[in-house]
Amino acid sequence: MKLSKRTEYGLRAVVQLARLWPRTFVQSKDLAQQEGLPNKFLESILLALRRGDFLESKVGSGGGYRLSRAPREISVGDLIRRLEGRLTVKEEASASELSPGEVAVRLINERLTEATDEVLDAMTLEQLVEHVTRAGNLQQAMYYI
Amino acid sequence: MKLSKRTEYGLRAVVQLARLWPRTFVQSKDLAQQEGLPNKFLESILLALRRGDFLESKVGSGGGYRLSRAPREISVGDLIRRLEGRLTVKEEASASELSPGEVAVRLINERLTEATDEVLDAMTLEQLVEHVTRAGNLQQAMYYI
DNA sequence: CACCAACGTAGTATTCCGATAGGATTTTGC
């Protein structure tokens, strides 16, 4: 019932990249520093995101990562499903003979994934960044009161 | 993003008890057998449910467990929150200085818990049992085609 | 009093997650 660190770190890095969009490449090291994340771990996550076609990368000096498309075209649901890996167990057809309890649990799982997918698919990276910006402004305004 | 075995087993046992409601006490051993669950593990789960006031128990020969109230008065959300234990991290006020990524992740978590709570709180044990019964009838009907 | 079943505690086994190590590969800058 809670996001893995892997997913959380991936999201945090991607939010940073979205804030800089469409500026040039940002290095993993810098992302890690900005968000306070373990660099090497983050690298493996960014790699997965690149393979999932969310990021583009550039090797060598001056290289780094950037979003492969505009934040408004990236859904948080897609991101999380890519990061989480374990996307709700297979749900085998399971030999046709389910116990009553198993049937019930299956229903619950279906309803839960429906509900979460709905929320996450309706959310774009752009919206996330807007929210963050608003929250940031609010935080800053507080200082002047 | 997935229920623990503990939660799953608890739900499965409770569904069985709801099907028998308001008949007399059922033993842990029998519940375990009906659903194919490890007996001793199940006992500890049932114990927690009793402490959460979902079940009543009776010690000694002829004893066992039964629901403490009617299935329609028991919400699946309450059950799961009791069983899962880890009810979404503390969400510390966190020293006021959050990174942009952290703010974003926080928003996502809020939206997710809202959505899942809504689904689970709207679901009663009675509804679950109805669904199971319908699914059972359907399964039986299939044999005659 | 003999049995039965819930209650309780402690300990083990196993899985998985977060993280690190140590490189190989590719590009840039001088």
Next chain:
DNA sequence: GCAAAATCCTATCGGAATACTACGTTGGTG
């Protein structure tokens, strides 16, 4: 063209959480 810089890639490890077991106690029934 070579050294530095960064991504890319694989393997592994420690530790915590999960799943489960063993064994004993308490209380109630016949």
